[in-house]
Amino acid sequence: MEIRKAPYSFHNLKIPKIEKSWYQVDKTKLSPELEEKFIQLYPDKETQDFLSTSIDKSSWVWTQLWYIIAKSFLRHFWTTTDINGWLGRGSMFVLSSAQTRTLLSAARSGRGNPNSDRPTALVDIGAGDGEVSRRYADLFATKYATEISASMRKVLSNKGFTVLDVDDWWKSQKFDCVCMMNLVDRCAKPRTMLQQAKEALTSDGLLVLALVLPYKPYVEVTSDHKPEERLPISGTAFEEQASSFVSFMREQGWELASWSRVPYLCEGDFAQAYYWLDDSIYVFRPLD
Template structure:
């Protein structure tokens, strides 16, 4: 009898959590979803102007996954738990069938000769596949996912999503593997600083290429995690004043901070003469600032264009003309995030650039 009672209690808890998931599906902050461009599930990046024919196809494909439109009517589970498990299995199966090479492709006919010359073709290498495999495994840990769900439902009233993820140790992300970073950066030596490092998982994969690793982060829980991983923490306001770095890393920060142009100019001041700025930016550009009341930035990057390639060109011109940076290499990659109770993993279309300061640019800080 006691074991039966515990089983019934466990089932009730799972059903309660799944119902919470369904009611709050539009609020749950999970950073990544293909083409719909969700930074959070209540902050969609849908913009028809940016959709190519292939993106429109992919958008419909993943909307069907999210909305369960693909059910053929032969099986419609009644309970919330059964529906959630069924939809997750279906979503994950479709993820397995998706061609991951699409994440890395660009339309070369739309690139200028200069951009084409500096483009580096990447692909889903072994480190990328290992991250995806670990995300798939973790998404099947039912009790862990239920705990994340219930904890976030409570803590979001008191903490930011970044703090919650740091405390829970979830939401890890992936941009570049070590071999991919080596290909883009070329030589590596000296000191690296990862600005807005989060939990450090993104830069951890290549930060050891530099002898000294520093980081900045506004989230208290994330700072503890970074310190535990061996990063030396710097002040978020003055990190760029005291020393020079051979590499400044700003991975998917500019569309999440209030003053992105200021951050780029600070990076230029902090770079050693031969230093490199490693920068990632989700495209299409759609800023969302977690810490401002209206979630809008004080400074908006002047990025224009209807396609991924046009926005890359616009951003590179901005970096050259207004910030004094010359493009060294660039590529297209997925910005991956581990999944949840609904789907094994999520992603956004990411552009990655390596810049060096131009000799002619003057300081504007």
């Protein structure tokens, strides 16, 4: 896939090449269930547009210098998340609208959708600046979000999300889709949040969850940056850890409906146009 490069730059900007391996798994290491439910995705135009924009932003030398200066000062008072929200930088990309449609369609295949004629509601838990879910939130009639960062909550409101309380979001209403995009390895109590998601879903609702592998939990708001509830994920290879996580989710009362592998992309900086991690993407149904 060709990525449009910035027309000029005052510095030697590193622009990584998209690799096919970012989207692939070794199916010989998967169980029959995981192999059957794996959906092969590819970088599409929305992915290309995000990367091209990231390249352009990284080429804005004076803007990048401002980011460096501002962050070096603000880090003494704010978290990295709050700083990025205030500066309007560090946006992420996981799934395009088309990729999300593909995963959700596969998850619903053969089951029908008795609620297809009524308005549907999505809630993105720990939504950040909303850029990840903004790309597919319009697949739903109404969109909600939660976020602990004050600066990010303001950004979410400006993007049309109804921001809910982080402690009570799951008590007030039912949702057709709960999104936890790269959250369970970044929150203190992932088991608790998964239980809340189950209680918040409609009877035919879906949980869309992204998890960076290998599993390396890091909690920004705890003193030791460790979670209070660690997930029992084992194995070394991507496929082994994905299988381990799916087994854990089944024990917690979730059935795998579809899954895939994509790069978790982040806007770059003065040195590199964008950064990435290996993301596993799952669609789960609550077991009866």
